[in-house]
Every structure is written in structure tokens, then in C-alpha cells.
Amino acid sequence: MTSSLTRPPNSQGTATVAVDVVSDVPVRLEDVVDRDALEELCQSMHRLFGISVRVYTSEGTLMASAASELEICRFVNDLPAGRLACGTTVTAAKAVDPGVEGEVTHGCFTGLTYRIVSLDYEGRRVGRIVLGPVAPAMLEEAPPSLAKTVPKLDVVQGNELLTKVPRVKSDALGRLAHHLKTSLELIIFSSHKAYVTSKLHLYSVRESYRELEEKTRRLEQALTRLKELDRLKLNFLATVSHELRTPLTSIIGYSEMLGEGIAGELNEEQAEFVKTIHGKGEQLLALIMGLLDLSKLESGTMSLRESPTQISRVLGDVVSTLAPVARKKEVDLVLDDDGVACELAADPERLRQVFVNLVDNAVKFTPKGGSVTLRARVVDGADDDEPGAALLAPVRRDVVVSVADTGIGIPPVERAKVFDAFYQVDSSSTREYGGTGLGLSIVKRIVEAHGGTVRIESNEATGAVFVVTLPSAQSRRSLPSRVPAALAPDSSKR
Ligand SMILES: Nc1ncnc2c1ncn2[C@@H]1O[C@H](COP(=O)(O)OP(=O)(O)OP(=O)(O)O)[C@@H](O)[C@H]1O
Ligand SMILES: [Mg+2]
Missing domain, CATH: 3.30.450 (Beta-Lactamase)
Structure with missing residues (x-):
């Protein structure tokens, strides 16, 4: 055959x-x-x-x-x-x-x-x-x-x-x-x-x-290159931001002095121009500081100066800082901390930065006549990572702070993305709100560096609620750290 x-x-x-x-x-x-x-x-x-x-x-x-x-x-x-x-x-x-x-x-x-x-x-x-x-x-x-x-x-x-x-x-x-x-x-x-x-x-x-091996090899090479590029980008950001800060501080300082008439009286138009220079300088400085913070947080070179911190004190400070802005916009700013007494092991300045960003956003995205409410509570939390050990583990105490506004809200599909650097829900040229989209990415990294989490919910009728959960000082001592090694608090600076 x-x-x-x-x-x-x-x-x-x-x-x-x-x-x-x-x-x-x-x-x-x-x-x-x-x-x-x-x-x-x-x-x-x-x-x-x-x-x-x-x-x-x-x-x-x-x-x-x-x-x-x-x-x-x-x-x-x-x-x-x-x-x-x-x-x-x-x-x-x-x-x-x-x-x-x-x-x-x-x-x-x-x-x-x-x-x-x-x-x-x-x-x-x-x-x-x-x-x-x-x-x-x-x-x-x-x-x-x-x-x-x-x-x-x-x-x-x-x-x-x-x-x-x-x-x-x-x-x-x-x-x-x-x-x-x-x-x-x-x-x-x-x-x-x-x-x-x-x-x-x-x-x-x-x-x-x-073929798979070949693709994996190429992906690994691409990943190595991207990591290297990322590192270069961070270095570049850090260097440029740092170098820009010094001349900018001078611009702000001199425009302030000009505005105060130290170098002679200004007519109305000159005063207006100087005020714009000062305002834009401040805006640029905020952006540069944000970039610096972000590059430090991403590269793990930002150290936390942890100390015993009362959350109510941080929130009180935030409210008094932003009360004038809220008043100007005719937005009601309310603090409801119900006498919360719970100690956090945290960097108070960084926590302040977190809540200033959140409250600033809340006021910014809430129209006239609305309200922004900061609420702090202490809750007994479960450690989700170790369900089997829940019975034996010491009770975890968390401080939960919510920043609720009655503003434009954030659609559910956008909620994960707004924590990315430079992401803004409406990035069109006709956008009516200022900002660069760095605030929330910094918030997220700082909160996570403290072993906490941040999430977004909807407010009852309209608006957004940002919920920040931070482990109490006692919980952070008794529970294994969730902080990425690169962001671990710098004990040498305590
Ligand atoms: N409370 C809020 N209500 C509605 N949208 C919000 C709120 N907070 C944040 N967002 C949306 O998330 C985006 C990112 O916020 P983020 O704070 O990171 O940036 P930004 O406020 O635009 O600029 P920056 O904070 O750098 O000045 C905002 O541009 C906005 O679209
Ligand atoms: Mg913001």
C-alpha cells in the first residue's frame, strides 16, 4: 500500500x-x-x-x-x-x-x-x-x-x-x-x-x-528598560523641581515686596500685574512641591517623621487653614470628630497634607451653598489579610476619617483612576477647575505609607466621599507592617 x-x-x-x-x-x-x-x-x-x-x-x-x-x-x-x-x-x-x-x-x-x-x-x-x-x-x-x-x-x-x-x-x-x-x-x-x-x-x-519564551524575554527586557526610564524620570523630576524652586521663591518674594510698595508706590494696573505674577508664582511653587513630593514618594526617599499624633488636632488645623477658602466660596465647612481620642503613630505634617488635599478638592468641586463635612471615628477593624488568625490576633483599632461633599461627585468608573498622577476627570481645555492632578496621587501614597487605605464612595444625594482609614498607634505596633519597605518610616530621623 x-x-x-x-x-x-x-x-x-x-x-x-x-x-x-x-x-x-x-x-x-x-x-x-x-x-x-x-x-x-x-x-x-x-x-x-x-x-x-x-x-x-x-x-x-x-x-x-x-x-x-x-x-x-x-x-x-x-x-x-x-x-x-x-x-x-x-x-x-x-x-x-x-x-x-x-x-x-x-x-x-x-x-x-x-x-x-x-x-x-x-x-x-x-x-x-x-x-x-x-x-x-x-x-x-x-x-x-x-x-x-x-x-x-x-x-x-x-x-x-x-x-x-x-x-x-x-x-x-x-x-x-x-x-x-x-x-x-x-x-x-x-x-x-x-x-x-x-x-x-x-x-x-x-x-x-x-515563542512564549521569546516574548517573555522581550517583555523582561522592556520592563528593565521601563524601570530604568522611570528611575531617570524620577531623578529628572526631582532635580528640575529642586532647581526651579530657588528662583521661583525669589520671584514670589520680590513680587510680594513690590506689591507691598517696598520699592515705591505702584499704580492700580501695576499692582494688578504684580498680583498676577505673585499668584501664578505661588501656583507654580505648589506644582513643583507636588512633583518633588511625588518623586520622593515614588522613589521611596521620602521619610516619615512619625510621632504620637492626635487626629482631631490635625483635622482642626486643616479646617482652620481652609475655612477662608470655603467661606469665600460660600461652602459650609463642618468638622465632626465627636471628641475622637485615638493616638496615631504618624507624621502630622504629612497627614495634614493628606486632609488639606482632600478638603481642598471637596471645596473646589462643591458649588456655592453646598457643604463639606469632615468626620472622624474610631472603629474596631478586622485584619482582612489574615482571616484565619482573626480569633487570636489583637483587636485592630482604626481611625476612619471621611471627607464628604455635596459637589459634582466622581463617577464609579473614574474612582480608581483619579489616584493616578496627573489624572483629572475632566481634562478638557474648557475645564472650569484649576489644579494639575497631583493631589490625590500624593494622598494615596502618604496614606499607604502610614499602613492605611483611601477609597471613594458616593455621597447620599450628590457629591463624593473620600474615606481614609489609618491604623491606630497601638495597632501598628502589634500588627505586621503593611508599609512597603521603600516607604518605611525613617527611624533615624525620629
Ligand atoms: N471631591 C471631589 N469631587 C469631584 N471630583 C473630584 C473630587 N476630588 C477629586 N476629584 C477629581 O479627581 C481629579 C484628581 O484630583 P487631584 O486632587 O489629584 O487633582 P486636582 O485637584 O485636579 O489638582 P491638584 O490637586 O494637583 O491641584 C480632579 O481633577 C477631579 O476631577
Ligand atoms: Mg486636588
Whole structure:
């Protein structure tokens, strides 16, 4: 049988290449054929026709055998000369070359014969089938070669045993051999198909793995480059901000002095110009300070000067700082700390920065007539990270501060993004609120550096609520720190 396997279509040609890789390797009987199936086939032939069947690989290794020893063979083998001659015959039978697609008959000195059939696949020899020994239909008595080869043999008995061997006509043996060969080649075909499929699968898995490895390697390289760029960006930000601050402080100082008339009286227009220079200078300074803070927080070089801190004192300070701004905008600013007495281990100046940013936003995004409420409470919190240890763990006490306004609110889809640096919900050129989008990114980092969290909720009817949760001083001492190492408080500066 000469049949080629159908190649699976593939627009990129990968499968075709793989098939070529597989099909270019010569098929070996021992690789593709299931031995059990082969053995089963030989056994059934032997059972049906009583003829011994052996299948060899092209290298002469026995793959399957279904054979029973004939009495005549046993009789001959009992004598040393017979045994020797028998061995030589079998070896010669195995070595006979039937030619591709061919078959030959090989005679034995007993008069019996072997039929050797070539086993082929896609025009290549993959093995051979040896049928026999059988007695040809014409055999009546042992040929002279029997007595000649084994002189001590009882020829009469030999002849008697030879008559017991079933006679097989040459063409019947040929049909049998052909049938067996066809069946075997069918097995080889289906086994080879399965073999190619599995090899193909293996090949494509290997190929995908290699591609994946390559992509991972490229991603790792990109990540390293991005990290390096990020580090350079932070350095650049820190240096530029620092260098800008000094001349800017002078601009602000001199414009202030000019405004106060120290260098002579200004007319109304000059005073207006100087006021603008001063205002813009202050705005720029706030931006630069924000950038500096952010780069320090990101690079982990900002140290916290922690000390025992009362949250109500921080919030009181924030409210008195921003009360004038709120009053000017006609927004009601309310502090509700319910006499909270809970000590935090925190950097009061940084906490002040957090709540100034939040209250400043709340006032900024609340229209005239609205209100901003700062509420502080102490709650017993559970440590979500270690649910199993909740029973044994000391009770965690948290200070929860909410900054609620009745302003424009933040849509839920924007709530995670507003903590990114420079992100503003409305960044259009027609935006009516000032700012650069740095405040909340600084808030988040400072809160997390204190082991806390910040989240956004909706206010009842309209507006946003920022909820900051900070662990109490006692909780921070008894619970494992959640602060990233890079932001850990600097004990040397305490
Ligand atoms: N209370 C709030 N109500 C509605 N939107 C808010 C509120 N707080 C923040 N936002 C939205 O989140 C964005 C980011 O706030 P963030 O404080 O980081 O920046 P900013 O206030 O625009 O500028 P900056 O704080 O740097 O001066 C704001 O621009 C705004 O779109
Ligand atoms: Mg802000």
C-alpha cells in the first residue's frame, strides 16, 4: 500500500513544516506500530490457519510472533546436527531479501518451506513477515537433504512426522501472505497517522513554548528598560523641581515686596500685574512641591517623621487653614470628630497634607451653598489579610476619617483612576477647575505609607466621599507592617 498522510492546512505553513519534519524521518515499524495490535493479528492468523507467523523489523528485530513447534522440527532438533542445521536455515530465512513489495519462498532441508514477504510503507521497506514452516502440497516424503544433513536421523520416522504437517498450496499461502501484508500495512498506516499527529502536536506545543519564551524575554527586557526610564524620570523630576524652586521663591518674594510698595508706590494696573505674577508664582511653587513630593514618594526617599499624633488636632488645623477658602466660596465647612481620642503613630505634617488635599478638592468641586463635612471615628477593624488568625490576633483599632461633599461627585468608573498622577476627570481645555492632578496621587501614597487605605464612595444625594482609614498607634505596633519597605518610616530621623 502506498498512501500519503493528508497534511493539515495552515495559512502560516507551520503545520506543513512540522509534517515535513515528521514525514522526512523514515518510518520505523517499532516506532509506529502498536505491538499488542500486531501480536493480536499474528495470533489470530495462527489460530485460523495453524501456520506460524513472525514479523521482523527491517533491521531483523522480532516484533511479534505466533508460532508452535512442529513435531518434525522437534524431532530434528533433538540431534546436534539437526539443531545446527535448523538454526542456519532460520537465520538464512530471516536474511532473505524479498525485494520491495516482493515475496520469496525459502526451502528447509526437511522439505518444508518458509514464505518471506516484504512489509512496505510509502515505497520503503519497514520489515518482513515470515510464514512457516509449511509443507508444500506436493511434498510426499523427506528430500535427500534431510538424511544428508542429519545422518543419524531415523528417516522413516521423519517421513511419518512430515505427513502430519498440513499441506498448503503455494497460491493459498500467497493469498494468505497477501492478506496478512495488507492488514499489517493498514495497521502501520493508522499508527503512523496517530504518530504524526502526536508529533505534530508536540512540535506545535514546543513551537508555542519557544515563542512564549521569546516574548517573555522581550517583555523582561522592556520592563528593565521601563524601570530604568522611570528611575531617570524620577531623578529628572526631582532635580528640575529642586532647581526651579530657588528662583521661583525669589520671584514670589520680590513680587510680594513690590506689591507691598517696598520699592515705591505702584499704580492700580501695576499692582494688578504684580498680583498676577505673585499668584501664578505661588501656583507654580505648589506644582513643583507636588512633583518633588511625588518623586520622593515614588522613589521611596521620602521619610516619615512619625510621632504620637492626635487626629482631631490635625483635622482642626486643616479646617482652620481652609475655612477662608470655603467661606469665600460660600461652602459650609463642618468638622465632626465627636471628641475622637485615638493616638496615631504618624507624621502630622504629612497627614495634614493628606486632609488639606482632600478638603481642598471637596471645596473646589462643591458649588456655592453646598457643604463639606469632615468626620472622624474610631472603629474596631478586622485584619482582612489574615482571616484565619482573626480569633487570636489583637483587636485592630482604626481611625476612619471621611471627607464628604455635596459637589459634582466622581463617577464609579473614574474612582480608581483619579489616584493616578496627573489624572483629572475632566481634562478638557474648557475645564472650569484649576489644579494639575497631583493631589490625590500624593494622598494615596502618604496614606499607604502610614499602613492605611483611601477609597471613594458616593455621597447620599450628590457629591463624593473620600474615606481614609489609618491604623491606630497601638495597632501598628502589634500588627505586621503593611508599609512597603521603600516607604518605611525613617527611624533615624525620629
Ligand atoms: N471631591 C471631589 N469631587 C469631584 N471630583 C473630584 C473630587 N476630588 C477629586 N476629584 C477629581 O479627581 C481629579 C484628581 O484630583 P487631584 O486632587 O489629584 O487633582 P486636582 O485637584 O485636579 O489638582 P491638584 O490637586 O494637583 O491641584 C480632579 O481633577 C477631579 O476631577
Ligand atoms: Mg486636588
